[in-house]
Amino acid sequence: MDKLIIGRYLPGDSLIYRLDPRLKFLITFYFIGIVFLANNVASYAFLLVFVLFAVYVSKVNLLFFIKGLRPMFWLILFTVALQAFFTPSNDPIWHWAFLTLSKDGLVIAAYIFMRFVLIIFISTLLTLTTTPIEISDSIESILKPLKVVKFPVTQVALMLSIALRFVPLLIDETTKIMDAQRARGVDFGEGGLIKRIKAFVPILIPLFVSSFSIAYDLAIAMESRGYKDGEGRSKYRVLNWSKRDNWTIVFMVLVTAILLLLRSYR
Amino acid sequence: MSGLGLADVSCTIESGQFTAIVGKTGSGKSTMVKHINALLKPTSGTITVGDHQITPETDNKNLKPLRKKVGMVFQFPESQLFEDTVEKDIMFGPKNFGFTEAEAKAAAEKMIEVVGLGPEYLKKSPFDLSGGQMRRVAIAGVLASDPETIILDEPTAGLDPVGRKEIMDLFKAQQQKGKTIILITHNMDDVANYADKLMVMHDSRLVGLGTPQEIFNDHELLEKNYISLPQSAIFAEKLADKGFTFSKLPITISELTAEIKEQIHGD
Structure with a gap:
């Protein structure tokens, strides 16, 4: 059950931890965007150096990032193999039926592999150094301009933070209900597929019922403490933009410039 | 504590006795009873229930005969209800343990009376009942499998005084029919009124075992473990x-x- 936890935040303290979460959030997406600008060995190598530098500055053990690759292993393998064997070429190294292995194909496969590594590393860096609640606060702050078009920004942000808060609660509840049904003779992981799926009905229904009652209780508790959405709510966690965030932006501009430069060398 | 949930708990619970377990929140009471029907397995040591042995190597399969013998009423058991009628919900346990449809039906009809609800409740949806009635249905669902040992984890939490007494009397009656009862509670009056033996847990350890009379006279033990x-x-x-x-x-x-x-x- 522990594996299900979204955004495995790792408590720590370093420059990356102290950056404004909004900036981290935006840079992560920006970086994922510019990864697709890289087009040669030099530019990929440069991006890799950048990511490794960020990991170094964050003071988080590199092993956590390598572990982050593991759940994606099959997807990476499949995509890389697809690129390696299906890139058409006039100069194949190896050929069998519809499979072709060529230098071009291998190079493209290596690039794809690099993209995966870069994107997974940078997003792992975000989730390891930013608490889920900071991320949801950032989303609220970033979406604020949408208020002009009557998009319910505060409600969406509230939904996000409640959802995050409920994850551990629901995991506890699930464990409890599973124990109760086990004690009544349910055997999870026994029998055929249909039987296994059926074994989950006695968990899902009570889980549904209790989620509704928890939600109902929460709504009453919030209203009785005077919760009212909309304008004028102050915030307990205030996001602070500081000088180091400005410097980070300057740094990112430099990174982009170098990347564009390297890109033009063929 | 080095992360142990339980340490040094050696005791014998005799068949046919009503044993109460007390101790403050987090002292390991619930963790201990979950070992009795192998919801948890020990990392070292053994648990013997009748002719079943639970060891760290016990396989997760083939636990059904043990779990049929050891029924368990969890805290707020009403959260385990899921069928569309009370009858089906009570029949769920028995059917898992190999009762035929007719046997399970008969058990449901019998148990709904035992828990003090009439047969007219059998066709209702459990979600239309009050909290106290749902609790009774859930208890009936555990008793219906005819377990030899019944483990109760604060079965009366949140009930009114009358309901509480009825439920406790019901378990006492089960004991008189020859069942072994193990009750986790914070209510010392229930301990005094119903239990033959009392176990005191503190910081994952078993620190006291005796008749309620013996334990309640041991002032030092009571004070140390915040027991009133x-x-x-x-x-x-x-x-x-x-x-x-x-x-x-x-x-x-x-x-x-x-x-x-x-x-x-x-x-």
Whole structure:
């Protein structure tokens, strides 16, 4: 059950931890965007150096990032193999039926592999150094301009933070209900597929019922403490933009410039 | 504590006895009872239930015969209800344990009466019932599999006093039919009124085991483990300050009234 936890935040303290979460959030997406600008060995190598530098500055053990690759292993393998064997070429190294292995194909496969590594590393860096609640606060702050078009920004942000808060609660509840049904003779992981799926009905229904009652209780508790959405709510966690965030932006501009430069060398 | 949920818990719970387990929140009571029907397995040591042995190597398969023998009523058991009628929900356990449809139906009809609800409840949806009635249905669902041992984890939490007494009397009646009852509770009056044996847990360890009379007389043990006395005993201690004398600490109301009567008539 522990594996299900979204955004495995790792408590720590370093420059990356102290950056404004909004900036981290935006840079992560920006970086994922510019990864697709890289087009040669030099530019990929440069991006890799950048990511490794960020990991170094964050003071988080590199092993956590390598572990982050593991759940994606099959997807990476499949995509890389697809690129390696299906890139058409006039100069194949190896050929069998519809499979072709060529230098071009291998190079493209290596690039794809690099993209995966870069994107997974940078997003792992975000989730390891930013608490889920900071991320949801950032989303609220970033979406604020949408208020002009009557998009319910505060409600969406509230939904996000409640959802995050409920994850551990629901995991506890699930464990409890599973124990109760086990004690009544349910055997999870026994029998055929249909039987296994059926074994989950006695968990899902009570889980549904209790989620509704928890939600109902929460709504009453919030209203009785005077919760009212909309304008004028102050915030307990205030996001602070500081000088180091400005410097980070300057740094990112430099990174982009170098990347564009390297890109033009063929 | 090095992350151990339980350490050094060695005891024997005799068949046919009503054993209560007390201890403050987080002392390991629930963790301990979950070992009795192998919801948890020990990292070292063994648990023997009748002719079943649970060891760290016990396979997760083939636990059904054990779980049929050891029924378990969790805290707030009403959260385990899921079928569309009360009858089907009560039949769920028995059917998992190999009862035929007819046997399970008969068990449901019998148990709905045992928990104090009429047969008219069988066709209702459990989600239309009140909290107290749902609790009774859930208890019926556990009793219906006819377990030899019944583990109760604070079965009366949140019930009104009348409902509480009815439920506790129901478990006592089950004991008189030969079942072994293990009750986790914070209510010392329930301990005094119903239990034959009392176990005290503290910091994942078993720190006291004896009859309620023995444990309630062990002031040092009670104080160390934040355990209060039953109301009758508290009352008796106050009377003792005023000059009453008691042959032994009265822990139930009937013991208390019997002793007081004697002394008032004696004057």
